[in-house]
Every structure is written in structure tokens, then in C-alpha cells.
Amino acid sequence: MKRLISTLMIFAFALALFGECALVFEKYTTDTRIKPITREMIAAQIRIEEKLSEQTTVNTGEPHKSTPSRQDNGAWMLTLVNDKNPLPDAYKPILKSLSNGLQFDRRAIEQLNSMLSDARAQGLSPVVCSA
Structure with missing residues (x-):
């Protein structure tokens, strides 16, 4: 049993x-929250992307010429530098040497040293490998 x-x-x-x-x-x-992706959905997404591309792109036939957008308001550290906003050809930074021999912008070296000291005080081991 x-x-x-x-x-x-x-x-x-x-x-x-x-x-x-x-x-x-x-x-x-x-x-029902998950809908299968269909060919129609993909085609609609492609049409939307093409339409947006047409609306946001203007082709003048001329290469893009960058215009300086820098305003000298004293905030040198807010200067945007990239492939569309290059530094002037005559730009020469004023450098100062770090303890490891690398050079850094004189205007910011004290802040860098302060940051490195604070990190060491927290038990970290920061390394400047490119300056």
C-alpha cells in the first residue's frame, strides 16, 4: 500500500x-508584446531612413569648407577640436614637463597634478602614458 x-x-x-x-x-x-519582423516592416524602415537622409543632407557639389566657430571668450578649455574644427596651423601650445618627462599644456598642469595626487591618496596608481 x-x-x-x-x-x-x-x-x-x-x-x-x-x-x-x-x-x-x-x-x-x-x-503578444513581441511582433515578428516582416519584410514590409523592414521596407518601411528603409523608406523612413532614406527620407530622413534626403531631408538632412544637402549636396552642393562642393567640398565642405570648415568655418571657424571659436569664440575667444577666455574659456580655452571649451574649444572644440576635431576633423571639422581643426586647430589653426600656427597654434603652438605652451608646454611644461611632468615628473615622468612627458609634456602637458602649461595652463592645466596644476589641475592634472592635483588629480593624480588625489587618485594616489585614494590608493590608486594613475599612469600618464600620453600627453
């Missing part, structure tokens, strides 16, 4: 476990 009860309990447990797994699987396979 005990054996029959044990067998029935194991069977009931297995059935309950299987049923729960089936419910979980069904939940994930019938999730």
Missing part, C-alpha cells in the same frame, strides 16, 4: 511539474 501511495505521489508530482512547464512555455510562445 505504501508503495502504491509513493508511486502515485511521484506520478502526481511529475504531472504537476510537466503541466507547469507547459504553462510557462505557452506564456513565452504566445506573448
Whole structure:
């Protein structure tokens, strides 16, 4: 009799476990929040991107000429420098040497040294490898 009860309990447990797994699987396979991506959706996205590209791009046939946008308001550290905003050809920074021999802009070397000292005080080991 005990054996029959044990067998029935194991069977009931297995059935309950299987049923729960089936419910979980069904939940994930019938999730209505996820929509399959269709060819129409991809084509619509491409059309939108092409339309945006046409609206934001003006082709004059001439190469882009950068115009200086720098305003000399004394905030030298806010100067944007990149491929579209290059430094003037005659620009020569005034440099000062760090303890490791690398050179850094004289106007900011005290702030750099302060930052490095603060980092060391916190147990870090900062290394200046490019300056």
C-alpha cells in the first residue's frame, strides 16, 4: 500500500511539474508584446531612413569648407577640436614637463597634478602614458 501511495505521489508530482512547464512555455510562445519582423516592416524602415537622409543632407557639389566657430571668450578649455574644427596651423601650445618627462599644456598642469595626487591618496596608481 505504501508503495502504491509513493508511486502515485511521484506520478502526481511529475504531472504537476510537466503541466507547469507547459504553462510557462505557452506564456513565452504566445506573448503578444513581441511582433515578428516582416519584410514590409523592414521596407518601411528603409523608406523612413532614406527620407530622413534626403531631408538632412544637402549636396552642393562642393567640398565642405570648415568655418571657424571659436569664440575667444577666455574659456580655452571649451574649444572644440576635431576633423571639422581643426586647430589653426600656427597654434603652438605652451608646454611644461611632468615628473615622468612627458609634456602637458602649461595652463592645466596644476589641475592634472592635483588629480593624480588625489587618485594616489585614494590608493590608486594613475599612469600618464600620453600627453
